[in-house]
Amino acid sequence: MILAIDMGGTHIDSVLVRQGELVKFVKHEVQRNDLFGSIWHCLQDLLQDQDKNEISRIHLSTTVCTNAIVEGKVSKVGVILQSGPGINWDFGNLGDNLHFLSGSTDHRGVVAEDFDPDDLEAIKKSFQQNAVESLAIISKFSPRNPETEKEIMSFFADAYSEITLGHSLSGKLNYPRRMQTAYLNAAVANTFRTFARNMLTALKQENITAPIYILKADGGTVDLGSALKRPVETILSGPAASYTGISALFPAENEDAVLLDIGGTTTDIFILADGIPLFEPVGIEIDHRKTLVRAVYSVSIGLGGDSYIRADEGEIRIGPERRGPAVAYGGEVLTPTDALVYLGLMSGKYPQKAEMAIASFASELNMDTEACAAQIVTQFSESILRKIDDILERVNKNPVYTIKELLHGQQITPRSIKVIGGPAQALAGALYEASGLEVTFPKNYEIANAVGAALAKPTTEISLYANTERRILSIPELDIYESIDRSFNQAEAENIALRAVERAGAAMGLSADQLDSEITESSSFNMVRGFMGRERNIRVRAQIRPGLLYDFQPTRERGKDESE
Amino acid sequence: MKANNSLGLIFFPAFDWAISPAHPEREERLLYTQDQLFEEGVEDIEGINFFNPSVARPADVQRVHFAYPDVDSIVSESHYIAAGGVMRALDAVMSKETDKAFAMVRPPGHHAQRVTYGDRGFCIINIEAVGLEYIRQKHPDLRVAIIDTDCHHGDGTQDIYWNDPDTLFISFHQDGRTLYPGTGDMSELGGPGAYGYNLNIPLPPNTGDEGFLHVLDNVVLPVLDDYKPDLIINSAGQDNHYTDPLTNMNFSAQGYALLNEKLNPDVAVLEGGYSIEGALPYVNLGIVLAMAGLDYSAVREPDYHEAKWRQSQRVTRQVEEISRQVLKNWENRKKLAEEEFRGLRKVTLPRQVYYDTAGIMETQRQEFTICGDCPGVNVIHSVNDRGASLIGVQIPRQACPSCQREGYRLFEEAAKAGVKRRFLQDRSNDQYFAS
Ligand SMILES: [Zn+2]
Ligand SMILES: [Zn+2]
Numbered sequence: 001m002i003l004a005i006d007m008g009g010t011h012i013d014s015v016l017v018r019q020g021e022l023v024k025f026v027k028h029e030v031q032r033n034d035l036f037g038s039i040w041h042c043l044q045d046l047l048q049d050q051d052k053n054e055i056s057r058i059h060l061s062t063t064v065c066t067n068a069i070v071e072g073k074v075s076k077v078g079v080i081l082q083s084g085p086g087i088n089w090d091f092g093n094l095g096d097n098l099h100f101l102s103g104s105t106d107h108r109g110v111v112a113e114d115f116d117p118d119d120l121e122a123i124k125k126s127f128q129q130n131a132v133e134s135l136a137i138i139s140k141f142s143p144r145n146p147e148t149e150k151e152i153m154s155f156f157a158d159a160y161s162e163i164t165l166g167h168s169l170s171g172k173l174n175y176p177r178r179m180q181t182a183y184l185n186a187a188v189a190n191t192f193r194t195f196a197r198n199m200l201t202a203l204k205q206e207n208i209t210a211p212i213y214i215l216k217a218d219g220g221t222v223d224l225g226s227a228l229k230r231p232v233e234t235i236l237s238g239p240a241a242s243y244t245g246i247s248a249l250f251p252a253e254n255e256d257a258v259l260l261d262i263g264g265t266t267t268d269i270f271i272l273a274d275g276i277p278l279f280e281p282v283g284i285e286i287d288h289r290k291t292l293v294r295a296v297y298s299v300s301i302g303l304g305g306d307s308y309i310r311a312d313e314g315e316i317r318i319g320p321e322r323r324g325p326a327v328a329y330g331g332e333v334l335t336p337t338d339a340l341v342y343l344g345l346m347s348g349k350y351p352q353k354a355e356m357a358i359a360s361f362a363s364e365l366n367m368d369t370e371a372c373a374a375q376i377v378t379q380f381s382e383s384i385l386r387k388i389d390d391i392l393e394r395v396n397k398n399p400v401y402t403i404k405e406l407l408h409g410q411q412i413t414p415r416s417i418k419v420i421g422g423p424a425q426a427l428a429g430a431l432y433e434a435s436g437l438e439v440t441f442p443k444n445y446e447i448a449n450a451v452g453a454a455l456a457k458p459t460t461e462i463s464l465y466a467n468t469e470r471r472i473l474s475i476p477e478l479d480i481y482e483s484i485d486r487s488f489n490q491a492e493a494e495n496i497a498l499r500a501v502e503r504a505g506a507a508m509g510l511s512a513d514q515l516d517s518e519i520t521e522s523s524s525f526n527m528v529r530g531f532m533g534r535e536r537n538i539r540v541r542a543q544i545r546p547g548l549l550y551d552f553q554p555t556r557e558r559g560k561d562e563s564e
Numbered sequence: 565m566k567a568n569n570s571l572g573l574i575f576f577p578a579f580d581w582a583i584s585p586a587h588p589e590r591e592e593r594l595l596y597t598q599d600q601l602f603e604e605g606v607e608d609i610e611g612i613n614f615f616n617p618s619v620a621r622p623a624d625v626q627r628v629h630f631a632y633p634d635v636d637s638i639v640s641e642s643h644y645i646a647a648g649g650v651m652r653a654l655d656a657v658m659s660k661e662t663d664k665a666f667a668m669v670r671p672p673g674h675h676a677q678r679v680t681y682g683d684r685g686f687c688i689i690n691i692e693a694v695g696l697e698y699i700r701q702k703h704p705d706l707r708v709a710i711i712d713t714d715c716h717h718g719d720g721t722q723d724i725y726w727n728d729p730d731t732l733f734i735s736f737h738q739d740g741r742t743l744y745p746g747t748g749d750m751s752e753l754g755g756p757g758a759y760g761y762n763l764n765i766p767l768p769p770n771t772g773d774e775g776f777l778h779v780l781d782n783v784v785l786p787v788l789d790d791y792k793p794d795l796i797i798n799s800a801g802q803d804n805h806y807t808d809p810l811t812n813m814n815f816s817a818q819g820y821a822l823l824n825e826k827l828n829p830d831v832a833v834l835e836g837g838y839s840i841e842g843a844l845p846y847v848n849l850g851i852v853l854a855m856a857g858l859d860y861s862a863v864r865e866p867d868y869h870e871a872k873w874r875q876s877q878r879v880t881r882q883v884e885e886i887s888r889q890v891l892k893n894w895e896n897r898k899k900l901a902e903e904e905f906r907g908l909r910k911v912t913l914p915r916q917v918y919y920d921t922a923g924i925m926e927t928q929r930q931e932f933t934i935c936g937d938c939p940g941v942n943v944i945h946s947v948n949d950r951g952a953s954l955i956g957v958q959i960p961r962q963a964c965p966s967c968q969r970e971g972y973r974l975f976e977e978a979a980k981a982g983v984k985r986r987f988l989q990d991r992s993n994d995q996y997f998a999s
């Protein structure tokens with residue numbers, strides 16, 4: 001049985017799921033100043049009538065790292081950069097304890113110039129004087145050759161236990177993002193460690209020993225041990241949980257589709273290509289920092305069931321602000337929900353009040369009440385669809401680098417829209433009218449995020465780089481740096497990448513039939529160097545495919561009295 | 565970080581195409597440039613946007629070339645895309661989608677001449693010219709300057725714009741007596757309709773940063789000031805670099821960046837450059853930053869030592885002398901044209917053109933009619949050592965009504981000449997005929 005906890009901004013949901021079947025669902029409000037306590041109360045409520053021994057794994061979507069970053073409640077990080085020649089990026093947001101080392105490594109991973117080891121002594125002294133708590137060490141092109149980062153670390157290892165090395169976070173090339181990601185990782189390391197320790201202690205008191213997995217922004221999970229090394233991967237997992245939840249509630253189909261999560265204030269949009277979600281091209285952005293953290297691509301727009309509606313020069317304006325709940329639910333200002341309630345598409349607590357609010361708004365615009373309500377609904381749906389069109393236009397223009405992709409690449413053309421959220425059912429008709437696409441919505445959308453958290457599978461992605469001229473092979477994410485012989489080829493590289501990603505998956509508790517490893521990119525370039533014959537430059541990416549541990553079967557109604 | 569000039573990058577490395585597996589024009593060519601651009605985080609600079617190339621159509625190629633036997637037989641997808649990259653760059657700039665654009669595409673094009681039988685100097689079609697003539701269909705009155713900074717003479721672009729006064733062509737290159745393709749002398753000044761609008765600046769081997777910048781400051785910029793083009797295109801070959809395996813020049817990434825900052829082109833197009841690990845990653849990065857108006861002072865090759873690549877005093881003196889002469893030719897172009905063409909009604913230009921990659925020898929005769937009202941109709945008679953023969957008639961964009969009629973008459977007349985193919989390029993009506 002999987003126990004999952006999904007912590008959002010306002011609510012914390014928890015579920016128990018057995019082999020894909022929902023056992024129990026509990027929803028609590030979040031006490032923002034006591035995140036741990038909030039989790040704990042929710043858990044006790046969930047487990048009070050359950051057999052704890054049945055719990056085989058715990059899935060946690062937590063906002064501790066996200067909140068720490070957004071609120072600036074982070075550790076004091078000492079940052080050491082080896083930038084070498086290139087672009088002069090602005091390092092302004094890496095804190096006051098920032099030092100630059102001389103030397104550089106080039107794009108092949110060849111050290112062009114060594115750093116000056118004498119500089120390290122002074123840096124260490126400065127860190128200690130300034131009470132630096134954790135370190136981030138980042139060198140340009142370190143995924144190609146991590147030696148510089150490792151040498152620097154070894155100098156500080158006696159004084160610091162929390163040291164993040166740039167190359168350990170991603171094999172992708174992007175120095176400024178590596179720098180920001182390593183900084184954030186070091187900045188939240190202590191916060192996350194404290195949270196994990198509290199969690200483990202509390203679970204132990206309850207005699208729960210099941211392994212813990214943390215949700216990531218890519219819709220997968222990571223085991224607690226790995227998360228302690230790379231806590232930055234736990235940021236912004238909320239939209240990913242909702243994506244996974246939506247995909248759990250709908251039967252899997254290998255088609256292009258749009259997923260919508262319509263909330264009170266915002267609507268989140270996800271795009272599926274052949275049933276697979278689109279990912280952020282490089283990584284997600286948090287606190288104005290672009291990172292290398294892999295994430296499901298989602299766009300949030302300021303349009304929800306509670307968006308504030310007013311007239312502006314005779315035009316209806318919806319959102320992006322929320323000024324409290326809908327009139328139909330005891331609020332003060334008109335919202336799309338009120339229009340849906342008035343039109344009989346949705347139920348409300350105070351339908352008469354909603355009708356009065358719509359009527360007075362309509363007379364303000366010299367409109368018929370019903371026409372006005374219909375207009376609000378149409379406008380709402382059309383705004384969402386316009387945004388979807390913008391997104392599709394953008395992603396269909398994403399850069400490609402081969403003739404095959406340019407001439408024969410698939411454009412994403414959605415066949416259906418799958419919607420969850422309060423107004424999902426009520427809006428289905430209008431969305432269909434506006435798009436001409438099939439629109440579907442599940443029952444019990446409230447459980448989506450928690451179910452998504454429960455069924456999310458551990459995921460990992462690796463980048464293999466091999467160069468037969470230099471006889472090196474690297475997989476930075478797994479800290480694999482090996483030598484190869486000159487006959488090494490693409491097929492061997494793919495094989496090694498698959499086995500490596502499968503080992504990583506197995507270490508995170510995936511069984512053989514759940515691994516579902518795949519090569520996502522693979523290329524081999526002839527290198528011609530003088531008369532020395534052909535060498536090869538090989539790049540392969542492999543991943544554990546994000547997905548569900550089990551198909552979801554919502555056969556049981558949720559409710560406290562339905563436990564076994 | 566935000567670009568001061570928004571810049572569209574049409575970065576298309578064609579990772580699945582090579583002339584042949586060990587050819588310099590192979591899949592690997594832009595691989596390390598991509599590594600460098602990605603690692604530097606160029607894609608995250610606000611104002612720098614990556615665009616996919618358009619794909620040129622045969623009609624776009626016909627506007628520029630007499631392709632034998634026909635366009636589709638000799639032009640592959642990769643060429644349509646490289647030319648399409650330039651089209652996209654020009655579209656983006658002319659529609660003000662972006663301030664500037666850099667087409668980092670392959671294969672190059674500046675050795676492809678009006679007649680094309682196949683591959684010359686890795687070029688089959690002239691990608692700048694295909695792009696430029698495409699955009700001129702939307703903006704017919706554009707006055708354009710093409711500045712070719714590739715180490716080889718841009719003989720294809722010279723041939724295409726030889727008689728077009730609305731396209732100023734300036735090429736600086738390693739002296740043709742020491743490097744392929746051998747042409748590019750100062751005395752090659754253009755046809756009767758555009759004499760002096762073709763400027764060659766042949767430079768001695770081992771010219772360094774100082775020499776290139778001297779040419780820029782003392783010839784190119786003054787000429788541009790005078791010509792006042794609506795659009796500046798840089799044919800940005802990168803084989804003047806000190807590490808290039810095919811050439812003998814000493815230009816650096818800093819030099820290329822400074823050149824682009826001063827030249828301030830609207831569009832740059834990658835041409836040659838085959839030091840794919842030692843030069844391209846740094847030169848391309850330098851050009852990107854310079855075009856975007858960003859600080860490039862820290863861009864440098866890991867092995868660069870200024871003193872090592874500084875040019876000799878002898879080279880400096882030669883460069884200064886060449887620069888003086890070229891500028892003088894520009895200033896005296898009207899007078900020189902009068903002397904050259906006084907009393908003539910037609911100018912004939914016999915030439916031989918060697919296709920190094922394809923191994924074809926072409927013999928041709930170009931005839932330029934002199935007209936007082938327009939640049940005049942011109943005709944190419946061409947045969948090659950593989951038994952091909954063609955006559956190509958060109959009616960220029962700016963043609964007067966009588967030259968338009970004359971063009972059609974010459975095309976009819978060519979039917980009796982017994983050549984295998986005849987072509988009519990009616991640029992004034994954007995119509996193209998072949999038979
Ligand atoms: Zn060249
Ligand atoms: Zn005329």
